[in-house]
Amino acid sequence: MRLTRQHAQRYLPILDWGRTYDRGTLSNDLIAAVIVTLMLIPQSLAYALLAGLPPVVGLYASILPLIAYAIFGTSRTLSVGPVAVVSLMTAAVAGKVAAGGTAEYLAATIALAAISGLMLTAMGLLRLGFLANLLSHPVVSGFITASGIIIAASQLKHLLGVKAEGETLVEIVLSLASHIGDTNQVTLAIGAGATAFLVWVRKGLKPTLMKLGLKEGTAGVATKAGPVLAIVVTTAAVALLGLDERGVRTVGDIPVGLPPFALPSFDAGFWSELLVGAAFISIIGFVESVSVAQTLAAKRRQRIDPDQELVALGTSNLASSLSGGFPVTGGFSRSVVNFDAGAATPAAGAFTAIGIALATVFLTPLLFYLPLATLSATIIVAVLTLVDLHKPVELWRYSKRDFIAITATILVTLVDGVESGVLVGVIASLALFVWHSSLPHAAVVGQVPNTEHFRNVRRHKVLCDPQVLTIRVDESLTYLNSRWLEEFVLSEIADNPEVKHLVLMCSAVNFIDASGLEVLEALNERLGDAGVTMHLSEVKGPVTDRLSRTHFLYKLSGKIFLTQFDAFRTLAPDAAARGIMSTPDLGANRIEKRM
Amino acid sequence: MRLTRQHAQRYLPILDWGRTYDRGTLSNDLIAAVIVTLMLIPQSLAYALLAGLPPVVGLYASILPLIAYAIFGTSRTLSVGPVAVVSLMTAAVAGKVAAGGTAEYLAATIALAAISGLMLTAMGLLRLGFLANLLSHPVVSGFITASGIIIAASQLKHLLGVKAEGETLVEIVLSLASHIGDTNQVTLAIGAGATAFLVWVRKGLKPTLMKLGLKEGTAGVATKAGPVLAIVVTTAAVALLGLDERGVRTVGDIPVGLPPFALPSFDAGFWSELLVGAAFISIIGFVESVSVAQTLAAKRRQRIDPDQELVALGTSNLASSLSGGFPVTGGFSRSVVNFDAGAATPAAGAFTAIGIALATVFLTPLLFYLPLATLSATIIVAVLTLVDLHKPVELWRYSKRDFIAITATILVTLVDGVESGVLVGVIASLALFVWHSSLPHAAVVGQVPNTEHFRNVRRHKVLCDPQVLTIRVDESLTYLNSRWLEEFVLSEIADNPEVKHLVLMCSAVNFIDASGLEVLEALNERLGDAGVTMHLSEVKGPVTDRLSRTHFLYKLSGKIFLTQFDAFRTLAPDAAARGIMSTPDLGANRIEKRM
Structure with a gap:
């Protein structure tokens, strides 16, 4: 009876406001x-x-x-x-x-x-x-x-x-x-x-x-x-x-x-x-x-x-x-x-x-x-x-x-009429969205001194360790962008031969699809061949749930850290003592500007 | 001269490996x-x-x-x-x-x-x-x-x-x-x-x-x-x-x-x-x-x-x-x-x-x-x-x-042939990607005790404050999902009448498009009417750059905090003393499962 009235009210809102009409x-x-x-x-x-x-x-x-x-x-x-x-x-x-x-x-x-x-x-x-x-x-x-x-x-x-x-x-x-x-x-x-x-x-x-x-x-x-x-x-x-x-x-x-x-x-x-x-x-x-x-x-x-x-x-x-x-x-x-x-x-x-x-x-x-x-x-x-x-x-x-x-x-609306205008608008928005999603942002990060917070080395003066490279991935890993990430990581590793540990900081990764997973597996294998251990940090609950249904977590050469601070403290225990700081690049803002 | 050879090598790789052929x-x-x-x-x-x-x-x-x-x-x-x-x-x-x-x-x-x-x-x-x-x-x-x-x-x-x-x-x-x-x-x-x-x-x-x-x-x-x-x-x-x-x-x-x-x-x-x-x-x-x-x-x-x-x-x-x-x-x-x-x-x-x-x-x-x-x-x-x-x-x-x-x-490939198969695959992938992007994940978070880290209250036992509501947005804010976020935030605020401060934790927000910005502006205004101050935390560099080109930062009723820890420490200074903890919900995993 109650369910029926709720249903009726949902489809007939008049039953709701009508009862209190005065x-x-x-x-x-x-x-x-x-x-x-x-x-x-x-x-x-x-x-x-x-x-x-x-x-x-x-x-x-x-x-x-x-x-x-x-x-x-x-x-x-x-x-x-x-x-x-x-x-x-x-x-x-x-x-x-x-x-x-x-x-x-x-x-x-x-x-x-x-x-x-x-x-x-x-x-x-x-x-x-x-x-x-x-x-x-x-x-x-x-x-x-x-x-x-x-x-x-x-x-x-x-x-x-x-x-x-x-x-x-x-x-x-x-x-x-x-x-x-x-x-x-x-x-x-x-x-x-x-x-x-x-x-x-x-x-x-x-x-x-x-x-x-x-x-x-x-x-x-x-x-x-x-x-x-x-x-x-x-x-x-x-x-x-x-x-x-x-x-x-x-x-x-x-x-x-x-x-x-x-x-x-x-x-x-x-x-x-x-x-x-x-x-x-x-x-x-x-x-x-x-x-x-x-x-x-x-x-x-x-x-x-x-x-x-x-x-x-x-x-x-x-x-x-x-x-x-x-x-x-x-x-x-x-x-x-x-x-x-x-x-x-x-x-x-x-x-x-x-x-x-x-x-x-x-x-x-x-x-x-x-x-x-x-x-x-x-x-x-x-x-x-x-x-x-x-x-x-x-x-x-x-x-x-x-x-x-x-x-x-x-x-298009002015030149070709209302229907084409809407259609072109919708398609253009979708295409731009997909294109934008396929060119994600990723940043090498370091520790903001005296905090547990990590920021882009090119924008902030942060603590680094030459053997530990942390890359913050600023987008979900999907088929549209995972090849891009693969190239980004491999080129960073190629440019920094002293690196022993790579940490992928996943605080902004909201989803990893099957193509993204394949790229992670390939990266893990290739980095392993090159003597670099791969770790993940700050992986979100839903993403971890999904990864735990695959063999990836067994194959991963490194560990999954709850926080990036944990990861950095464990992998680079004396970074603070050595105090190597990044040199922010004032041109970075300009370089990073994208549509 | 040098440029010419580089150009030639890019388009004619044979010039590269050919020189060292033995x-x-x-x-x-x-x-x-x-x-x-x-x-x-x-x-x-x-x-x-x-x-x-x-x-x-x-x-x-x-x-x-x-x-x-x-x-x-x-x-x-x-x-x-x-x-x-x-x-x-x-x-x-x-x-x-x-x-x-x-x-x-x-x-x-x-x-x-x-x-x-x-x-x-x-x-x-x-x-x-x-x-x-x-x-x-x-x-x-x-x-x-x-x-x-x-x-x-x-x-x-x-x-x-x-x-x-x-x-x-x-x-x-x-x-x-x-x-x-x-x-x-x-x-x-x-x-x-x-x-x-x-x-x-x-x-x-x-x-x-x-x-x-x-x-x-x-x-x-x-x-x-x-x-x-x-x-x-x-x-x-x-x-x-x-x-x-x-x-x-x-x-x-x-x-x-x-x-x-x-x-x-x-x-x-x-x-x-x-x-x-x-x-x-x-x-x-x-x-x-x-x-x-x-x-x-x-x-x-x-x-x-x-x-x-x-x-x-x-x-x-x-x-x-x-x-x-x-x-x-x-x-x-x-x-x-x-x-x-x-x-x-x-x-x-x-x-x-x-x-x-x-x-x-x-x-x-x-x-x-x-x-x-x-x-x-x-x-x-x-x-x-x-x-x-x-x-x-x-x-x-x-x-x-x-x-x-x-x-x-x-x-489709088996039933209708190779061309339709590829086409349907590409369109289905895109449609699923867009659909998925339009239903993002957002979580109410609290502080993991004795760290500067914040996690989902439904998955972790974390420190909370009844007057400070922190919502972590797990997706870029785009036209596809910003209306969804608006409804999520407003319903959380409606369910928690004692809230005085809302913090949107943006660590996973990689981009905010014009539709997302309009929703933020609308939220700021509506929350202001309801006596709730709106803050942002952990906004990424490229996102801040973009926001600073608009009037939004002037209109924002609250502040932008560099870290979520800063925000929580400032807005809820005695949270640790009061020690109100979340009660993780064991069913959360099941509820949150999505395609």
């Missing part, structure tokens, strides 16, 4: 829901536009998914729905199988949500959340920066009122350039005005409101209503001045009422074309969502369960698909607003869903005159905050390897 | 050459048969390549020519683009030698020898075992005198089974007799010769002449008894004289079909050759240069191609015989080449009646020594990860 929590959640709803209406419309869909689909995708996440999600404050990067990827993938604006295109986005939902749920049940680790911070950061640039560029056409197409930055820019002559002056005025206003709302409104006496938190939340204001004003302007007759494109007629509930059409051939794209959308969406959820959970000392998050996002996407929506995930800005507005439980999400549903029923007729330029301005201002071109500079300074990964991701 | 070396090399020539004649014929070529092509491939290696090779004793595994791979690759026995098939093998030669030379000049590290010991061992089984199976048809085809074990066995009724009794008698004789030569001849008074070394070398005896006897039997008229297939008519020197035909489409196969042949051939060369060099305290070996093998293959041969590499058995027979310099290889050339000119007419069954018996007896089915068992005990790699390689 009036205080309810009012917090309700307030947050009202604020988030106001913010989400323009955002949902805009991201549907970005995904190449009728804006109202954005509202459809912001109702049921929020309910699904409220039931299955482990984050108390994550807000799920259409987000910029996933919408861009949806457009890229759906655009490959159908022309924008067709019924088939809409079917493709619905199918993408369904496939992505199934994939995420399956990954969650199989506990495959660790796969997200393959996306390193630099790759995610680079991908989001490049996506932000592409999204902003792709929205310029609505701002100018021209037609333009393309998936990659180059295609988009070329297409824009060839149509720039068709710019609609009125549209441009609305777009530029809305953009300027939204930028001012982000930068200047909050200080102004605070000067007027609002608290910082309230002022911050109030600025989120800026896009609503922009929509109201520009819609009214178009309607009252008849600007749609002067070429300003608007949302136009949209079906009134709740989304039609329907199963996504299933066609094996169609689905299989979308599989790879759906996998990319799933992984990227999951990584973005989990990092937002973790950041917010940590602020309130709550925890999230990545595998259960996969299930929650999976069911959210299935819910989106069933209501005619497109792929969704946990978004950064919407979740932060939810958090700042005081949301206490996922119920806030459910209340937001009700808010959006009401808007879908009652507000859509009012959106007829909403200019697309305003929605594009909303998108552009939102995504440009994602662009972080300083990051590569920072990484160049810290780690060339991470710099290569981020630069490759940004460039 | 009469003693000459006589050693000549003796070795005679012995190796005797051994190589049957072997070259047999491996050409294995590669699906007329046996004489094996002789062609054993002349110029040996000269090329003598000029460019860095091993003093490696013997280059047709070897079993590379011949099998040649048959597999060439069989895909042309039917066996056609002129196009021969052209394909010549082209393979040319492409492989160019690839190897280019890799050597670009110093890409480290790529061979991607082939771990288990993968190479598994591949050779599986290849040995396939080769032996593929030769059974000649032993039975039937027709059979197929590349994978299953295909070969099924094909044999359907033709078993056509078995030629005389052929089977010759084949079985030759096999039994050769097995006896390997196992029983050496002790017999030693009983008769021969020295061990001489007896060992003499047994290598066994195949020659088998060839002479069976050829004579066929010729004298007219067995070829009773269905025994023989080598038959072969062109007399040296190989025709010609440029391989160049056809872009044809070459591009062979590219992938040639890459596999190159890498496998290189790995096999280098490990033989390294083993032999170590025995005489000589060194080889892997990058120059690539150049040497590349030119050897180009030479083979120019003389109508097929891909060659350094072989194990032939090199060992060369070494045991006393070869002192690569000149022994050049003399062997002259021996083979003479044989090609004068002996080929005598090979007319040589039965294919005898050659197959030679191959089977040779390759079965390569099969090591005990290795997987050994690896199962030592490392499940290496066991998976070897088993995957063996099974």
Whole structure:
């Protein structure tokens, strides 16, 4: 019985927080829901536009998914729905199988949500959340920066009122350039005005409101209503001045009422074309969502369960698909607003869903005159905050390897599109990791005087003994690097003919695979032939366990010492008396620098 | 001037050993050459048969390549020519683009030698020898075992005198089974007799010769002449008894004289079909050759240069191609015989080449009646020594990860062929390596009483302090594992509310990438919020250098201690007085066991 409840709670977190739900929590959640709803209406419309869909689909995708996440999600404050990067990827993938604006295109986005939902749920049940680790911070950061640039560029056409197409930055820019002559002056005025206003709302409104006496938190939340204001004003302007007759494109007629509930059409051939794209959308969406959820959970000392998050996002996407929506995930800005507005439980999400549903029923007729330029301005201002071109500079300074990964991701995403960008980023990270692991660091060490501590002879003035050579191996011994170690040890021995004892200090050796073991056996044999005894020191528990299952410990010519100090004291008892010190090499830092 | 000579010596090792060549070396090399020539004649014929070529092509491939290696090779004793595994791979690759026995098939093998030669030379000049590290010991061992089984199976048809085809074990066995009724009794008698004789030569001849008074070394070398005896006897039997008229297939008519020197035909489409196969042949051939060369060099305290070996093998293959041969590499058995027979310099290889050339000119007419069954018996007896089915068992005990790699390689090679086998082995090794790196080991440690050494509290009885938690991180912090560490540290802190100081002991942290740094920054901030100060200890030089280029060291709430002992003494000055000891957990070993 107890086990059953624990199980149920793991897969249905609502059973956990639902039991202690009270009036205080309810009012917090309700307030947050009202604020988030106001913010989400323009955002949902805009991201549907970005995904190449009728804006109202954005509202459809912001109702049921929020309910699904409220039931299955482990984050108390994550807000799920259409987000910029996933919408861009949806457009890229759906655009490959159908022309924008067709019924088939809409079917493709619905199918993408369904496939992505199934994939995420399956990954969650199989506990495959660790796969997200393959996306390193630099790759995610680079991908989001490049996506932000592409999204902003792709929205310029609505701002100018021209037609333009393309998936990659180059295609988009070329297409824009060839149509720039068709710019609609009125549209441009609305777009530029809305953009300027939204930028001012982000930068200047909050200080102004605070000067007027609002608290910082309230002022911050109030600025989120800026896009609503922009929509109201520009819609009214178009309607009252008849600007749609002067070429300003608007949302136009949209079906009134709740989304039609329907199963996504299933066609094996169609689905299989979308599989790879759906996998990319799933992984990227999951990584973005989990990092937002973790950041917010940590602020309130709550925890999230990545595998259960996969299930929650999976069911959210299935819910989106069933209501005619497109792929969704946990978004950064919407979740932060939810958090700042005081949301206490996922119920806030459910209340937001009700808010959006009401808007879908009652507000859509009012959106007829909403200019697309305003929605594009909303998108552009939102995504440009994602662009972080300083990051590569920072990484160049810290780690060339991470710099290569981020630069490759940004460039390939810009030049060849989102899927290639992620793929190249992941492969580049892995290749650099493997390459780095194959070129380990090893150092000859000596005793720091008057301590039991041993340090690199080239960096510190330490006690040495000409007959005892100690090499600290700074990496696990695996097939990738063991041949390197073999050469390093043999050349050190060749350069120091007076050496009688070699100690391999294994404090940094966390694992020795079969190839590493063969190299140790070969070294032991060759050093034996050369009259050098081989010892090991500071071998870790798990490594010793493993070695003791082989014949190596019997064959080893020397001993295994618990500590390096033991080894040095035993093999070089009069080193301190003789006092031979190393001469640190000031150039060592430079020499050792590696990527 | 000096630089020029050094450069020349690096790329032309002959300039090094050639200068000190004297009469003693000459006589050693000549003796070795005679012995190796005797051994190589049957072997070259047999491996050409294995590669699906007329046996004489094996002789062609054993002349110029040996000269090329003598000029460019860095091993003093490696013997280059047709070897079993590379011949099998040649048959597999060439069989895909042309039917066996056609002129196009021969052209394909010549082209393979040319492409492989160019690839190897280019890799050597670009110093890409480290790529061979991607082939771990288990993968190479598994591949050779599986290849040995396939080769032996593929030769059974000649032993039975039937027709059979197929590349994978299953295909070969099924094909044999359907033709078993056509078995030629005389052929089977010759084949079985030759096999039994050769097995006896390997196992029983050496002790017999030693009983008769021969020295061990001489007896060992003499047994290598066994195949020659088998060839002479069976050829004579066929010729004298007219067995070829009773269905025994023989080598038959072969062109007399040296190989025709010609440029391989160049056809872009044809070459591009062979590219992938040639890459596999190159890498496998290189790995096999280098490990033989390294083993032999170590025995005489000589060194080889892997990058120059690539150049040497590349030119050897180009030479083979120019003389109508097929891909060659350094072989194990032939090199060992060369070494045991006393070869002192690569000149022994050049003399062997002259021996083979003479044989090609004068002996080929005598090979007319040589039965294919005898050659197959030679191959089977040779390759079965390569099969090591005990290795997987050994690896199962030592490392499940290496066991998976070897088993995957063996099974896929047997079921799907040599190329897939190597590919799956390499990918499986990499995936297991990455997976393993993403699940690191970390341990809470305490001070071993009366030392400055710190060990796992769950394995050793060590001194602790409830307010100071020390976690030893047993892996570099990379994007693959840093989220794992974050969760480990936060859960340890959550479980120990009295903790005021956290020390991350970094003796095993060899690198911190940008993702790892972000996690450290996040931990520092979150622990700060929880009133816990974060310190680091035993951070390595290269890691400190890197961290000092960021803001992390300023933000760190605690200190960086040179040694863990320093940290513990400073943060818990009265720990020894209070004497709180850990209670080691006897089950820890079991819990910590990982693949």
